[in-house]
Amino acid sequence: MLNALEVVTTVVVGVMVGVEFAVAFVMNPILNALPEDSRQLGHAHGGRMLGAVMPVWYIGSLVLVAIWAAVGWHHGTGLVVTAGALLILSVVMSILLLVPINNRNKTWTPENRPEDWKEQTQRWLRWHYVRLAVIGAAFALLATALV
Template sequence: MLSTLQVLTTVTVGLMVGVEVCVVFIMKRILDALPGDSGQLGHAHGGRMLGALMPFWYIGSVLLSAAWAIAAWGHDGTPLVVTAAGLLVTSVLMSVLLLVPINNRNKTWTPENRPADWQQQLNRWERYHYARVAVIIAAFTLLVAALA
């Protein structure tokens, strides 16, 4: 049972890291290179799509890592899992406090109603996202290390 929980948690967090790395290093560059208003419309659409999915993924990752820590209490590697769970909680707090407010505005923007500083807001979101990606990469690394 513990092995299944470890694999499920590690794969779930690893896939989340992969998606978030893709968003910041690939999708943003693609959207920014599109002509005219297409990039901004793509950002808004991505904000709606991923904004609906990611809360479940982030919270699910926290719950899975917490369950792993509880199930493995007293085993080698448990402190790494507890630290990873703490980092995942941090990533959720970062999301709620820093990224979601910008995303909630972004996902409603069109070329007709976007604010004058929309690009600066997206750049701020990107900086926060870099930090969040670093946090979840650290959490993933700790979970993998806990398996060793």
């Protein structure tokens, strides 16, 4: 049972890291290459779509890691606990730094967007890179704990 939990948790976190990597290094460059109105509409749509899915994924990943740490406590779970702490940090970062920008961004249209919409989008992306590094490190710790 513990082995299955370890594998499922590692895969769930790994796929989440992959999605966030794709957002940073695939989707954003594609959107940023579009004309301004299309670019902004694409970012708003992405914010609505991923903004609905990612909170469940982040919290679900954290719950899986917590269960792994609790169930496997007697097997030594230092790496898992550290990965959990990093996932907590990523959730806190999301709530305090990324979600407020995303909540504004997802309501913008070409008619109502603020003058600094590009700067706000770039600020979100900079914080996203930091969060990606944090969850990437958590995934690496989980993969190491798995082997």
